[in-house]
Amino acid sequence: MKSFPIEICDVTLRDGEQTPGVSFTCKEKQDIAQCLADIGVEIVEAGFPSVSTEEKKTIKAIVDMELSSRVCCLARCVQPDIDAALDCGVDLVSIFFATSDLHIRVKYRKTREEMLDTALSMLDYAVDHGLSVRFSAEDASRTDIGFLKQMYREGAERGAAYSSFADTVGCMTPVMMYDVVREIKKDLKNPLCVHCHNDLGFASANTFTAAQAGAFQLHTTVNGIGERCGNASLEEVLVALRMHNGTDKYDLTELTRLSKLVEQYSGVVVAKTKPVVGEHAFVHESGIHIAALIKDPQTYEYYPPEMVGAKQKLMLGKHTGRKGLEHILTTLGYTCSNEQTDEILEKIKAAAEAKQSITTEYLSEIIAETRSSAS
Numbered sequence: 001m002k003s004f005p006i007e008i009c010d011v012t013l014r015d016g017e018q019t020p021g022v023s024f025t026c027k028e029k030q031d032i033a034q035c036l037a038d039i040g041v042e043i044v045e046a047g048f049p050s051v052s053t054e055e056k057k058t059i060k061a062i063v064d065m066e067l068s069s070r071v072c073c074l075a076r077c078v079q080p081d082i083d084a085a086l087d088c089g090v091d092l093v094s095i096f097f098a099t100s101d102l103h104i105r106v107k108y109r110k111t112r113e114e115m116l117d118t119a120l121s122m123l124d125y126a127v128d129h130g131l132s133v134r135f136s137a138e139d140a141s142r143t144d145i146g147f148l149k150q151m152y153r154e155g156a157e158r159g160a161a162y163s164s165f166a167d168t169v170g171c172m173t174p175v176m177m178y179d180v181v182r183e184i185k186k187d188l189k190n191p192l193c194v195h196c197h198n199d200l201g202f203a204s205a206n207t208f209t210a211a212q213a214g215a216f217q218l219h220t221t222v223n224g225i226g227e228r229c230g231n232a233s234l235e236e237v238l239v240a241l242r243m244h245n246g247t248d249k250y251d252l253t254e255l256t257r258l259s260k261l262v263e264q265y266s267g268v269v270v271a272k273t274k275p276v277v278g279e280h281a282f283v284h285e286s287g288i289h290i291a292a293l294i295k296d297p298q299t300y301e302y303y304p305p306e307m308v309g310a311k312q313k314l315m316l317g318k319h320t321g322r323k324g325l326e327h328i329l330t331t332l333g334y335t336c337s338n339e340q341t342d343e344i345l346e347k348i349k350a351a352a353e354a355k356q357s358i359t360t361e362y363l364s365e366i367i368a369e370t371r372s373s374a375s
């Protein structure tokens with residue numbers, strides 16, 4: 001497949017901050033924004049100015065950093081929200097409204113037409129005031145496709161820079177995403193954005209698939225934080241793009257550092273098994289794997305840990321094999337006889353089965369004990 005063009009709008013500072021219990025300080029948001037810019041992310045969504053006075057000040061402070069990334073913020077279809085975006089001096093505003101009949105009926109108590117008129121009048125207002133606008137459909141994935149296309153068509157005619165499709169409740173599968181993006185793209189006049197939530201665990205897959213189908217702006221959050229089960233992960237999407245689309249414009253070596261920064265600032269602990277940035281992403285214990293990794297890391301690592309600023313780590317445990325143990329002993333500077341190595345291996349397995357973790361200190365105790373019993 002031919003390589004597809006994309007840009008990233010990272011929404012860690014807006015949707016990521018909507019993770020229950022999370023609130024970033026201005027300094028924390030600035031640190032994260034700087035790191036995103038260093039990676040080469042094109043757009044940083046800095047927040048939603050109407051949330052609070054402090055939030056608005058923070059968005060302005062991020063604009064004042066004059067990052068290499070453009071700065072975006074969120075606005076409802078109400079004039080005070082657009083005015084707040086104008087006050088902040090952002091490069092892009094996402095004017096969003098829920099387009100599904102469910103949301104229009106329950107939240108707005110209006111008809112589709114009334115809601116679209118309101119949204120278009122706010123789009124006109126923003127465009128007349130010089131703002132670049134992303135015209136965003138919330139709950140797009142549960143919206144009548146005809147109405148969605150009408151919204152995007154009329155939005156583009158009235159000057160929206162982008163049309164945006166949000167899978168707000170994360171109900172899509174990759175095949176569904178591919179089909180809907182292809183359908184929307186048939187007559188879309190401006191670039192399409194996708195914003196995917198992770199309620200089925202498909203957010204990153206849906207985002208990547210949407211890009212394959214022709215979406216241009218991909219929304220991500222660092223570590224996949226965000227409402228409920230979170231959003232598409234920046235690190236997963238960027239690595240998938242590097243490996244399957246040859247996208248080489250981002251500095252992936254900063255991903256591990258950024259992940260730790262966001263983990264620290266948000267207090268949301270990254271799962272050990274999280275792709276790319278989880279503690280176990282490049283850790284190996286199984287004997288068969290380590291025996292092969294020693295010969296060639298590609299056997300059990302799809303991409304080198306250094307690519308994302310991480311390192312390989314070999315661990316000892318119940319699943320250790322002789323080759324792995326010999327390699328670890330040599331690396332740590334121990335010389336043991338074959339008999340001693342066999343005995344150490346047995347002791348490691350027994351200890352691990354008793355749920356003892358085999359740290360370097362514990363290993364040195366086992367070695368000392370084995371040697372003394374032999375002498």
Ligand SMILES: CC(=O)SCCNC(=O)CCNC(=O)[C@H](O)C(C)(C)COP(=O)(O)OP(=O)(O)OC[C@H]1O[C@@H](n2cnc3c(N)ncnc32)[C@H](O)[C@@H]1OP(=O)(O)O
Binds near residue numbers: 075076078098227
């Ligand atoms: C899918 C998303 O992620 S959307 C973004 C969600 N993010 C947030 O909610 C950010 C945090 N929110 C807040 O701080 C507050 O909710 C605020 C400041 C935004 C609004 O606060 P309040 O004015 O007190 O309103 P409240 O939160 O009670 O209700 C939201 C109102 O916005 C309306 N609204 C929601 N979306 C839109 C929209 N796109 N356009 C216009 N109005 C909207 C709702 O219908 C509701 O109006 P109602 O009071 O007439 O029912």
Ligand SMILES: O=C(O)CCC(=O)C(=O)O
Binds near residue numbers: 094096165
């Ligand atoms: O499209 C946007 O800019 C915001 C939409 C959003 O956050 C959502 O629907 O989850």
